[in-house]
Amino acid sequence: MQPIRVLKAVMVAATAAVIGWAVLFIVRNYAGSGRCAGGACPTGSGARTGLAFLFAAVGVLGLFGAVNWAIGKGCWPKRQVWGVLAPAGLLAGLLPGWLLYDGLTGGRLDLQWSAARDRPDTAEALGNWSVGSTLVQARGNGLTAYAARDGAQRWQRPAPAGESVCAMSDRTSGGTGLVAFGGYLKPCDTVALVNLSTGQPVWQQKTDGDPAVIKAADARIALADGTAVVAENGAVRGLAAGDGAERWKRTEAEGCRVAAVGASAARALVVDRCGTDAFRLSSLDARTGEESWNSALPSGKEVHVLSAEPAVVVVDGKALPFDGRGHGRAAIPLALPRDYIGFAARPVTRAVITGDVLVTAVTPDWNPAPRSVGAYALSDGHQVWTQHFDDEVSALALRPDGRLAVLTRDGGGDGTIRPLDVRTGQSAGGIEPLTGEDSLIGPWSVELFPDPHGYVIANRSLTGDYPPALGARR
Numbered sequence: 001m002q003p004i005r006v007l008k009a010v011m012v013a014a015t016a017a018v019i020g021w022a023v024l025f026i027v028r029n030y031a032g033s034g035r036c037a038g039g040a041c042p043t044g045s046g047a048r049t050g051l052a053f054l055f056a057a058v059g060v061l062g063l064f065g066a067v068n069w070a071i072g073k074g075c076w077p078k079r080q081v082w083g084v085l086a087p088a089g090l091l092a093g094l095l096p097g098w099l100l101y102d103g104l105t106g107g108r109l110d111l112q113w114s115a116a117r118d119r120p121d122t123a124e125a126l127g128n129w130s131v132g133s134t135l136v137q138a139r140g141n142g143l144t145a146y147a148a149r150d151g152a153q154r155w156q157r158p159a160p161a162g163e164s165v166c167a168m169s170d171r172t173s174g175g176t177g178l179v180a181f182g183g184y185l186k187p188c189d190t191v192a193l194v195n196l197s198t199g200q201p202v203w204q205q206k207t208d209g210d211p212a213v214i215k216a217a218d219a220r221i222a223l224a225d226g227t228a229v230v231a232e233n234g235a236v237r238g239l240a241a242g243d244g245a246e247r248w249k250r251t252e253a254e255g256c257r258v259a260a261v262g263a264s265a266a267r268a269l270v271v272d273r274c275g276t277d278a279f280r281l282s283s284l285d286a287r288t289g290e291e292s293w294n295s296a297l298p299s300g301k302e303v304h305v306l307s308a309e310p311a312v313v314v315v316d317g318k319a320l321p322f323d324g325r326g327h328g329r330a331a332i333p334l335a336l337p338r339d340y341i342g343f344a345a346r347p348v349t350r351a352v353i354t355g356d357v358l359v360t361a362v363t364p365d366w367n368p369a370p371r372s373v374g375a376y377a378l379s380d381g382h383q384v385w386t387q388h389f390d391d392e393v394s395a396l397a398l399r400p401d402g403r404l405a406v407l408t409r410d411g412g413g414d415g416t417i418r419p420l421d422v423r424t425g426q427s428a429g430g431i432e433p434l435t436g437e438d439s440l441i442g443p444w445s446v447e448l449f450p451d452p453h454g455y456v457i458a459n460r461s462l463t464g465d466y467p468p469a470l471g472a473r474r
Helices: 003-031 045-070 078-092 094-104
Strands: 109-114 124-131 134-139 142-147 153-158 163-168 176-183 188-195 201-206 221-224 227-232 235-240 246-251 256-263 267-274 278-285 291-297 303-308 311-315 318-322 351-354 357-362 372-377 383-388 392-398 404-409 415-420 432-435 446-451 454-459 469-473
Touching (some): 003 045, 003 078, 045 094, 078 094, 124 454, 267 303, 278 311, 372 392, 404 446
Parallel strands (some): 109 432
Antiparallel strands (some): 124 134, 134 142, 221 227, 227 235, 256 267, 311 318, 392 404
16 A cells, blocks of 8 residues: 555544544533533543534534545545544544543532431521541431431431430440430520440430520530530539449539530530630530639620530630640631521531641632631641632541542532642642532532541521532542
């Protein structure tokens, strides 16, 4: 075969392959792994769109030029050009085109499951625990456990008759979680330690509930390793996790009431409200109740324990970290959820603590929806870094690999995970849009739970138009 005939055959096949790439890119952009869901596009979408148009223009013009050259005098017959060379080139180019497309396409999270919408739509999802491969969600009427992989309901525990969930610990320990129940306009006084594998109580008992607290309120109970810490009427008690027996009791000073409690593995933090709006923070040994230090807090209306180790307390939207001797170190502003309802396992979902750094959503004065994330040193409150996004920041979480996962939400309820380096705030990988269904991420309070293969996302508060929980995997 003459070299010129071989060259012409190669040109026809190559330009036909380019047309095949154009078709492949266009189809996959709109119906495959590269499609955008409600504006959430995987990394590389701009390059793929541009290449689709480039391949189409170059391929059409190049193919007709190559065909005219190939069927010139003494060369390939027209039937062989259109019937053999062009189709062969198109088919041969599909695999390279597919690999090129995948190489340009970043990660994507595909919806695997979503829990049924709450009915009536006034139902409230109050708080969540993530334990191994299980998500436990608290609503007013009880606890429900979902398998993180497929959303299958593992167990359900209703609240006692005539009562509803009114408090839950912010942490779990040894596969158990602490939850409290109370009647309508009655104290939150029934406390149970629940086995989160089965939903069965390890123990359940009545406590001396504070009659001044007659609505759902977090921060009334906490769980250390081996000890349940319960705020009561004029006292705080430490109960043995094994059987609920009293280990220690701390009586409040005259004129003071317990405003909040929190716990780490070995420490219990107690916030007392003395008078109208004066607070005092005390650090106790969770096993014995012995006080190691106490410190005055600024006056305020709302107080929550963000972390017991290191000690960080939130007063009226500002995080106040303390060192190991109870000395205040800084005041860091937080972006609180817009539907702040004063009850949840995590009262602040858009803040995480890693090492000696607090990472939180940042809200400009002119915009109630945070669109930035900032990291602050707990030592003195100085800003270490900040990162801005076009969409609203809905939740933050630390991934198993140490990176920070930022869940952003657009106006239509579509979410995108954006991994950041916790040390610098710089992007630490391609974005991962959540695809498969519209209106997944609610505009209110959201919690994010990463695992090595994807995420479980829980919507809190009024979830009627959004699933209470959903799972997405890579």
